[in-house]
Amino acid sequence: MPALTNAIPGPRGLPVLGVGNRLLNDPLEFMVRLQRHYGDLVQLPLGKHTMYLATHPDMVKRITQENWKNYIKRYPTMDEILGQGLVTSNGEYWLRQRRLMQPAFHHQRITRMADVMVEETERMLARWEGYARSHRPFEVQEEMMLLTQQIIVRTMFGTSLSDAEAHTIGKAFNDSLNWVAGQQFRIFQPPRSWPTPGNLAYRRNLELLERTVYRLINERRQRPGEHDDLLEMLVTARDADTGEQMSPKQIRDEVMTIFLAGHETTAGTLSWIIHLLTHHGDTERKLRSEYASVLGGRNPTPNDLPRLPYNRMVIDETLRLYPPTWILTRVLINPDTLGNYQLPAGATVALSPYVTHRHPAFWPNAESFDPERFRREEAESRHKFAYIPFLSGPRQCIGNNFALTEMQIVLPMILQRFQISAVPGYPVQPQPKATLRPGPKVWVEVRG
Ligand code: HEM
Known part of the structure; x- marks a missing residue:
């Protein structure tokens, strides 16, 4: 075994700025190249600070599971928006909050939420009928954001927003x-x-x-006992020791956290899938x-999902290539100690x-879109921490099954109703x- 060292390799960057400008301008390409050039742990000078980029699955395991309590979150810039919500607290x-909220994400509850997912997708597709009739192109991401917002507010907070309000x-x-x-x-x-x-714009928003x-919370406080959802929980x-209720700020x-974490990531992934399918006719076919043989045109139910393995493989591969949480x-x-490096x-x-x-050690031909990588045998033989769209360990995404169910329902509903093509000229x-x-x-x- 090589000796432990604290000499972690990495680029020097510019005086004063370090590599901050490169991380700002082209972080994805830059980080991939750093990994190839310097290896699994890279030291990055950022002005007065230093950041270490850890990319090997063994390191992911160490940080998120084996020694997770030693790695805390500190997101001062997010505090104003998310406060001490589940994503930002420690x-x-x-x-305590994770334990309190976990039951809202229980498998059986998510199964019951599938009806809302189907209803809201129907509403979106009715809009798309109009676009198809008038041959009107539209921006898919806006549609997906509206859809996933309506689904999250109805399932978790038992309320609906007007489309204008959601927008x-x-x-x-x-x-x-x-x-x-x-x-x-x-x-x-x-x-x-x-x-x-x-x-000023930030403050207004x-x-x-x-x-x-606060309107949602007040409405619910005035009419308790009428719902069975996360907001009600x-x-x-009440605190088990003091009997105190959570404050309105808590x-x-x-x-805010669930609203935010629960829609934008899923909307982005659905948009990526649509984009990828318009360029991969073989996958689309x-x-x-698969939909034709299992569903024959009807809407999926949660029981159908295990019988749609390719549907799931396409989602998994999209989350591999374009994980919404690309850095944390x-x-x-x-x-x-990570590998043979010591961190202070x-x-x-x-x-x-x-x-x-x-x-490259875990993903051959990594840039290509190939859902077959997620065939069961291949996926099971891979390092468990090489695939982390929802992260891993105790702080992994609480909404992973919610998001996966939602995407597995929305996708067949769209494709069974419409042919989709990309409008040329918009890379x-x-x-x-x-x-x-x-x-x-x-x-x-879209064409019907
Ligand atoms: C494709 C969809 C999604 C992806 C890729 C995703 C990804 C992630 C990742 C990577 C984390 C860990 C972040 C970190 O530790 O810094 C996380 C945490 C979290 N996610 Fe998701 N997420 C998705 C959907 C959702 C949904 C639908 C919800 C809620 C309904 C949700 C709620 C949360 C919450 C509350 C946390 C913090 C968990 C904790 O620390 O205990 N996410 N998510």
Whole structure:
């Protein structure tokens, strides 16, 4: 075994700036090249700070499972939006909230939510009928955002939004998150109190989101006992020791978190799938033939999903190539060893599902879209931590089964109803913002 060392390889970057500008300008390509050139752990100078990019599945296992308590989340820029919600909190408070919310994501509950998923998809497809009749191209991502927002607010908060309201709120969320995510690698960030155009727009968006969320909470508090969903669990929960209820601010943080984490990632993935299918006719044909033999034109139910393996393989492969959470970070409490490298306490470690999903030792021909990689035998023989779209360990995504069920239902409903083609002249590239969406826009046309 090689000796332990703290000399971690990496680029030097520019004086003062380090590699911050490259991470800002072209992070995906840059990180993949770093992994190829320097290996599984790379040191990145970022102004006064240093970040370590860990991409080997063994390291992912160490960070997210074996020694996960030593790797905490510190997302100061997200705190204003998500507060102490499940995504951003740590320690005992996180554990208590996770336990409280877990039952809302139980398999049987998600099965019961399938009806709402089907109804909302029907509503979207009725809109698409109109586009088909008038040969009107449309932007698929906007449609998917509306769909996944309506599904999350109906299933988790027992309410519905008008399409106009959903549109305004979705935009406020996206704009504020992308703006915050963009600030992360900036060397100079104007303080939030300065009236810069960016700060002012951010504040307006946040106010709009909070007004909506507090309205939802107040409505529910006035009429308790009428629902059986996540919001009811949050509003009625009492601390086992003190008997205290959660404060409106605590509930607000969880509602904002679920609303945010529960729609944009799934919408992005569905949009990627549609985009990929318009360029991979063979995969599309195979999907259609699976749907025809199992569903024969009817809508899927949760019982059908295990009998649609190719449907699932296409989703898995899309999440491999374009994991919505393309980067995430942790801060070490105590020193740790990754491979034969020693990391100091306080170090920031970045994990990138995007780069790990392209690791040459685990993914041959990694850039090609090939759902066959997820055939059962092949998937089972692979390193378990080489595929981490939902991360792994105790802090893995609480909504993974919700999202997978939703996508497995929406996709056959779309394809059984329409032929989809890309509008030429609009090249699509991954947009590494708060999540990895296809863009700038995905214009398509549908025929019934
Ligand atoms: C394709 C869809 C989705 C993907 C790829 C995804 C991915 C992820 C990832 C990678 C994390 C870990 C983040 C980190 O530790 O820094 C995470 C956490 C989380 N996700 Fe998802 N997610 C998806 C859908 C959803 C949905 C539908 C919900 C809710 C309905 C949800 C709720 C959450 C929550 C609450 C956490 C924090 C969990 C914790 O720390 O205990 N996600 N997700």
